[in-house]
Amino acid sequence: MPDTMALMTIACPEAKPGLARAAEILGVSADAIDAAFGVVPIDPDRGLYAVQVRASALPATDPSGQQDTPYRGPFSNPRIEGFGPRRR
Template sequence: MSRDMVLMTIACPEGEPGLDRAAELLGVPAAEMDKGFGVVVLDPQKGLYAVQVHETAISQRPTADTGGQAVKAHSPTRASSRSGRRGSRQVAIE
């Protein structure tokens, strides 16, 4: 059974994070990250990266370590992700 994934945008000014650091920034277990999707560079000058996380992990997470940044959810999209999953929802940390 496949689980829905959420596309998350993270800010990591210290450089490209690994999946463990991305999970820490989002406040979710590293096991909930989509390892096949990995960490995608969006804007290296601004330190912006994208990851996919199991939707249930996002809904059950404690307050994320966002460095005082707001977490903003966008409406679900139906576009396929790089890993071939559908129904991802984009969430941006600003």
């Protein structure tokens, strides 16, 4: 069974990160990042980006929610599908 993916946001104000830099920010190995999803800009002016990461690779989070880290998440990432029959 494939590992569940978690949607995370990372802060990288210096420049758009590549997969290796995103992994470094999250504290995971680069192969834990979904390369097909890539690094998606959320708010590049603020240096915020989204990545998908294997959930089992994520570091433990602070249960108080007071994490002082350059990342946030995991967030839900539901599958989006069309409504009704396909048009031809």
